[in-house]
Amino acid sequence: MFLRHLPSLVMGCTLLTTGAAQAEFADLLAKVPRDSNLVVLVNAEKAFGSKVGVAEGWRQSYRSNSDQAPLRMPPEASEYVLAATIDLATLSPRRETAVARLESDLPMTVVARLTEGVADKIGGLEALAMPRGGYLVKFGPHEYGLTAPSDRQAASRWVREASGRARADLSPYLAEAAEYPDRVGTEFILALDLAGALGESAVRRALSGSKVLADGGVDLDDAARVLASVRGMTLGVRTTERVVGSLKFDFAEPVDAITTVAKPLLIEVLEEGGVAFEEAYDWAPGTAEKSVRISGEMSVASLRRLMSFLELDAAAIGQPQEGGESIATDPDYQAQQQATLDYFHGIEEHLHDLKREHGAKSYYSIGRWFEKYANRIDRMPILGVDPTVVDFGAHIVSQMRDCVEAIKGAGIQSGARGASVSSSSYYSSDDTGNSGNSLFGGGYGDQVDAVRGQESQRRAIRTEERAKSSTTVRGVVRQMQEDTSRMRRELTQKYQVEF
Template identity: 30%
Template sequence: MFRFALLLMMFSASVPAVVAQSAFSGMRYRVPTDANMLVMINAEKLFGSSVADRERWNERRQAAYDAGLTALPPDAKEVLLAGRNDHEFGESIWEMALVRLEGERNVSTVAQRYGGTMDNLEGRTAVKLPNDRYVVQLSKDLLGTYTPANRQDVSRWLRKTDTVSADAEYSPYLVQAFKYATEVGTPIIMAMDVKDTLSPAEIRNRLSNYAELLGADAKLDELTELLSGVQGITLGVTVAGQSVGAIRVDFEGDAGLVSEIGKPLLIAILQKQGAMIDDIHDWKPAVKGSTFLLQGNLSTDGARRVMSVLELPRELSEAMHLASSPGSDPEGSAKQIAAQQYYNSVTTLIEDLREKPKRDHVKTFGQAAMWYDRYARKIDNLPILNVDEDLLNYGANIADLFRSAEMAMKGVGMRASNRRASNNAGSGGYYYSSGGYRVGYGYNSGGYGPQGYTASVGAGQASLREKGRTDAIITKQERTAGAATVQQIWQTIDQETAGVRRAMTEKYDAEF
C-alpha cells in the first residue's frame, strides 16, 4: 500500500500539531497513534476538477476499476489509508483503510462475495475475509478494513478509537499531512514519518552506493548529519486546470546542502526501485529552510502511476453489490456475466503488466519484480461471486506465475552476488614483448631503428583483472538465465489464457 513512500527511506520535519478538521469527518481519529504512514484522497475534489473533465477521468474510472487497474472505487468520496511499517525489514505491521462512499452500504454481502464469515465487533457488523482482513461497517456510508485479521487487535482498535481524546499524541509529521488535506485542500496526500529510522552509519553506507552521482567533492560528513535528521517525506497532487505534483523532504537542519544533488539523488533512488515517474525529470527543485522541494506538472500517465501504488481493498466498495436471491436468475446470465468480467479483468492486468517495463522505462530486474507481486495481489482481490470455478483456478494460476516471475527476477541479483563472492579467479601474471630492430657495425657499435620492449603484469593485478572479467561473465549468465525463465513463464501464461478462453467460450456459448 505504501511502497512509494518506502522507496525513500533515506529522506523526511518537525511540525506543530494541529486540531482535527471537518474534512474527512470521522476518519482522523480512527487512525492508531503509532501510525507512520498515511494516504488521503479527496475523490470528489479530484474527479470534479476541470482537468478531470478534460481528460475524461470519470468516463474511464469505472472501466479501470472493473479491470483491476485502479484500487479507487468509482463512487468513493473520501479515502484514508494508514499503517505502521517496519522500515528496517520492509514489513507491514498493520494496515487500515477507510472509505466514504455514495449512498448506504451493507457489509453482509461481502461475506458471500468473498467467502468470508459474519461477525460483530464492538457492536458493529463485520466480516472476516480469507485474505486476512476484517471489513467493518462504521456507519451507513463509511466502511473500514483492518489487517491482519486478529479479532482481538481489531476489537481493541475500534474500542480505542471510539474514545480517542483530542490531545492524543499522533506523529507531528502525519498531523501536518492531515492539515494539507483538510485545510489546504490538497486532493492527494501520501506521507511517511521516518524520523529516527536510520543511524548515521547506515546512511553513510547507503550514500556509498551513489558515490559517482554525489561526486568527489561531496561533503559526506555534513550530508550524513543532514540525512540523519530527516523527518519525513510527502507527495502531494493538486488539480485545477492541470495536475501538479510536489515532493517535499523535510529535515531537522538547513536543507541547502542538497540543493544541487537532491533531485538527481531522489531520481536515482526512484529508478533503482522501479517507482520513477517520468514527469519528475522536468520538475524544478527548490530549498526552503529545512525543506527540499520538487514540483512540476503531472501528466495523465504520471497521475495513473501515483494511483497505482495504492492497494486499497476492493471489499470496501464491493459491499454495494447485492447477492442474487435464489431463483432470480433462471437463465444463469449472472454466472456468464461474472465469468466474462473476471476473465476480462485478469487478461487486462496481464496485458498491462506485459507492457509496463517498456512503458515505465524499467531498466533492472529488481525494478520490474515489484510490479509482478502487485499485479498478483490485484488478481487475488478481484470479485469472485458467481465466477466459474475453472476461471478462479485460472486466475490463481496466473497470480502464482506472476509471483514465480517476481522470484526469478529478484533471484538474479542474489545469485550473481553469491557467485561473485565465491569467485576466486586468479592469475600468475604475464608479460609480453614487442621487438624492434637494431643494426650495428663493429664491436660495441651503436644501432639504429626502434628499440624492442617488454611489459609485464604482476600476479596481484592480473588476478584483479581476471576476477573483474569473470564477474562480468557471471552477471551476464545470471541475467540471461533470469530472462529465459521469465520468458518461459510468459509463454505459460499465454498458453493458459488461450486454453481457458476456448473452454469458457464453449461452456457459455459466448465470446470471451
C-alpha cells in the first residue's frame, strides 16, 4: 500500500515545558537545519519527574543503561532536540542533527576523553570529530550540537547557519508540532512532515488493493483525494500516572470519506510499514475535520520500535561518573562488569523486541526490522565492555543481517520465477471453429482461466520462496537464542553476578 513507509518515519519527539523552559527550547530549535522533515524535542526533566517516571525510576535506569532507551540522547540532557532529513523512499536519514542542553557544563577536553573524539574547530567553535562519525560542537555553556554523517563542509554550513539564526526556521507542519505541547500540555510528540510527498494518481493505484477500503465500501477516488493531501503524521505521548499515546494523520482535505474506516486504515498502514506495535490494536479511534487518530496506553518497547529508524547516537555526549571519570577510563573491575552487563542487556532487549509478531503481516517488512535493530546494536557504545562480549555483539549483528539477506533473497527469487510464468495472450478455438482472440465466442473463458492460472502460479511461487526463507530465518533466530543463553551462562560464571 502507498503508505507502507510512512508510519516508519513518524519520528519527531517533543517534550515541552512552560514558561522559561519553552524559551530555552526555542534556542535549541533555532539550530535545527531548515530542510529537516522530521523533528524531535525531549524535555527529560519533565518526563523523569512525572509520576510514572518517578515510580519506575526512569532517571536512574536511563543513566545506567541508555542503550535500551527508545532514543539515544545524552543521559545528562535536560532538553534535547533531534532533527533529520529523511529519504521517504528508503526510510533512511540523509542527515541527522541533535542539539542538547546538559545539566553539567563539560569542557570539550572532558567530552573528548569521554567520547574519544579528535579535537577540531568549526566556525570558530570548539568541535570534535567523533570516532563513529559526525561532528560534535559546543555552541555555548551547557549547549552542544552533533551532526552526522561525517561531512565537514556540511557541518561547517550547519554551524554557520545555526550560529546566525535567532529563531527556528521549520516547515509549517513541524512548526505546528513544536507549538502543540504548549497548547495542550503533551509531554511527548513525534512529528513528520509529509506535505507534497504523495501524488493522487499514484495513491489511487496503490489503494486499489486495499482490503480495508473494499470491505468498508469507501469510494476509491474520494479516498485517494483525501490521502494524497496528507500534511504529516504525529505521535503524541503523555507521561502522568501512566504512558498514553495518540497517533494522528493530518490532511489538507476534510476526512469525511474515510471516517468509517479510520482505525482499520491506520492499522493497515502500520502493518504494511512493519511498525504496528502491540497496543495499537486496542487503541480507540477518533476523527476531526481534517485528521484521523487512534489513542491508548503505550509501552517503552513500542516507542523504541518506532524510533529505531533514527540512527544518530548522542548518548555518549557527557556521561560523567563520580570523580569526573567515565566508566570507560576507570580501571576498576566493577566498572567493566557494569559496562558489560549493560551492553549484554541492551542486545537482549533488542532481540526481545524482534520476537513480537505484531506488524509482521507484511513478510518482507520483517527484514527491515532485523536490519534496523542490527544497526542499533552495531552502534551501541563498547568502551569498557568485555572484548568477548563485543565479539558476541558483532556475531549477533552478523546473524541478523543473514536474516535480512534471506528475506530479501526470497523477494528476488519469487520475482524472477514469477516473471517466467507466461503472461502472453491465450488463443484457442471452440467447437464452432471460432478463434479465441475474437471479441465474442469461444476462447474468452479459457483466456480468463489462463490468466487466473498464471496468477495462481505466481502466488504459489511467492508462498514457496517465503517458506524457504522463513525456514532459514527461524534457524538463524534459534541459533541466536542458543548463543545468547550460552553467553549469559559464561558471563554469569565469570563475573559472579546474574546476567
